[in-house]
Amino acid sequence: MNQVTHPALHLEGVHKRFGGTHAVRDVELSLRHGRIHALLGENGAGKSTLVNMMSGMIEPDEGTIMVDGRPARFRTPADAQREGIRTVHQELELAPTLTVAENVLMGQLPRRFGIVDSAKAMRQAGAVLSELGAGIDPEAIVGSLPLAEQQLVEIARGLAARPKVLFLDEPTAALTPPEADGLLERLRGLAAQGVAILYISHHLEEVLAVADDVTVLRDGAVVLATEVSDTDRPSIVRAMLGADPLGSQARPAPAAGKGTSVFEVQDLRSGRSLGGVSFRVAAGEIVGFFGLAGSGHETIADCLYGSEEHTAGHATFCGEPLPASPIEARQRGIGYVPADRKGAGLALGLSVRDNILLANWSRLARAGIRRQGMETERAARLASRHAVKAGSLEAQVSSLSGGNQQKVVLARQFSGGETPRALLLSEPTRGVDIGAKAEIHRLMGEYVDAGGTCLVTSSDAEEVAALCDRVYVLSRGRILTQLDSNALTASDLTAAAL
């Protein structure tokens, strides 16, 4: 039988250039039925570009694509979909004003007498979501959900189509460990039914646990291709970086809460997501808020930034009431990195330079004229400090790889004349590779050691454990417990959240 002898999808001699960037160089890759294939590499290595070519988003400049041994040409995503290929993209491709069910079943809504059968749609979508272990209401409007739940909706859409070949580009970047485990289990089940799966992730432990085959890209070329059982973590990391990784050094934790109070919050409430939380964060601390999707931790930063309606028994920032709006928050020195970089963090049509300087044009302007030279110099310095890999400062942000876009959002927080008094970070290193992640953690450490204050909400337990001095664990809109640095491991956090 064809399916057994031929790979589900095979690439040979594939190249892709964007202007001066040779993003994919002479790549050969085979995805086999019933196997999970991990595709790894640093930010900008060419992973998403490869996936985009295999899913018909863009065409290769050179090379061949074979489906079950037959040459194929994908001019559009529809061509790839006709071959049973489905993609869960790195940047979410959801329709925010439609319901969860409409998004999950997009293009295949059940009909009766030509009319959408919405009761059946709700049932079908609900079934796919619950197979993923996600208790999301199929009638909810997608734009109103926290990022992690949106990510689960995107994954559910990929699964609902019963694909033969499935690409997942960083599907777990906003998921907590139990949610990610649920997904991985589901993927193993699909592979057992013969589906060929390509899996991209910066979480190496997860990859090693689930994948059968692994391909590592560096600067667009394949530098390692083997079965997972024939390699190990250090070899993979060395292949990714082309060198041994720098060890990230743990920062000595400050005495908890000894510094001046920056945020003091009592009985903070917001709609259905926060049911009264109280906490205190002092200068010099990195404090984490952790929980499973929908447990309310996602909302805390929005409330402190004045972008989400809330009430509080008593809440202050530097002794004054909390800011009433994001504009006021910025004026009072609060920086904010939202979880959804595409929706809220970046002006995709603008250059890297302008995105880094975005919040601060007014301050740099003198007599209404933007001082170009100074701005460019400042943007260049921040881009290199945050390890942003871009063709040039004038490149459009939309042309950067996902991880490099995230570094731009972080760099922007420091582009003002003054250092922010507090930084609110939501999923700060989502999609950032391991080397750049360690570097960003080091920068955050320097920032608080110089008197700054940092609040982190993240679903990445490893990250929270490595970065934070203390962590509040939330469930159903309330604080369950507080863990401090000497009891802070990823597994403690996950156990507490459950």
Ligand SMILES: Nc1ncnc2c1ncn2[C@@H]1O[C@H](COP(=O)(O)OP(=O)(O)OP(=O)(O)O)[C@@H](O)[C@H]1O
């Ligand atoms: N549309 C585009 N125009 C110009 N350059 C592009 C475009 N798309 C990708 N690139 C460039 O191609 C290279 C590979 O990008 P790609 O998005 O494939 O990286 P990646 O491996 O997915 O990284 P990440 O882990 O950050 O998601 C990068 O240098 C990127 O800037």
Ligand SMILES: [Mg+2]
């Ligand atoms: Mg990518």
